[in-house]
Amino acid sequence: MARMFRVLGFWTLAIALMAFAGDMYEMALLFFIQTAVFFLLGYLKFTERAYLMMFWGYMVVAFLGFTYWSVFEMGLPL
Template sequence: MARMFRVLGFFTLMIGLMAFAGDMMEMALLFFLQTAFFVLLGYLKFTEKTYILIFWGYMIVTFTGFSYWTVFKMGLPF
């Protein structure tokens, strides 16, 4: 399970590098921070249940933030 967080770190690093190449600095910084978070978690020796709980917490925070941003900051097209 720890290896999956390292894989997530790799993919977020790739997305961050593409955002950096496209001059999207805020997005690149966000993904570089996620990369550091995932790689750090990948090398900690947690139990599988702890890794799953951390991942679910991450998903809840991410989807809540994404939903808030798309509804209240971007506005609805109505």
């Protein structure tokens, strides 16, 4: 399971580099931070249950943040 967090770190790094190349600096910074956190968690020796709880916590926060941003910050087209 720890290896999966390193894989997530790799993909978030790829997304961050593409965002940086596309002059989307806020998005790039967000994904660089996620990359650092995923690589850090990938090298810590947690139990599989702990990794699963952290992943689902991350998913809940990410989906709530995405939903908040897309509904309240972007506005609804009328």
